Amino acid sequence: AIQLTQSPSSLSASVGDRVTITCRASQGISSALAWYQQRPGKAPRLLIYDASSLEGGVPSRLSGSGSGTDFTLTISSLQPEDFATYYCQQFNSYPFTFGGGTKVEIK
């Protein structure tokens, strides 16, 4: 199974900061990667698919990049509603594994 390693596992940042989360795959997955946001007690919400395509309704301050084994999710200017946990997921092959998550907390 393909493993996804997210870093950091948590970070503290302030409103207005630029934040970057990385996701590394144990083998090449082309661009078959999605990013989700999850707030406490809520279901995950799709943000990015195909590594860099923004899902409808997602603010443009979020962006994704990468291909092969290395991917990033960037929030250009952190807003209060962005404090949450973020997960990457690969769709290259079953099982569709998730990364371990990155919790973004308020500094």
Added chain:
Amino acid sequence: EVQLVESGGGLVKPGGSLRLSCAASGFTFSSHSINWVRQAPGKGLEWVSSISSSSSYIYYADSVKGRFTISRDNAKNSVSLQMNSLRAEDTAVYYCARRGRDGSKKFDYWGQGTLVTVSS
């Protein structure tokens, strides 16, 4: 409006069984693969199982293979997850999630989840 509503969660003893359901509405159900994803308390997301639009392709995580069975009824717009031989480590919130159309690489809609607790 796309909706996925899970039901069937609850408290069950180790070795017991439970059947989860996912009721879908607001979209052409028979055009989408449906997946189950779970989240143990305080932990990350774990993909559990997938069933294709016509039930032709079914996949399971190794952790549940041989114990869980996924099925769907396109006439009733529903997916089920039959869970047997439950273990403490199966305790989690179980979400059903829709895969995007034409096998697109995303789970674009999720239900609110149903909690399964395996404990004596």
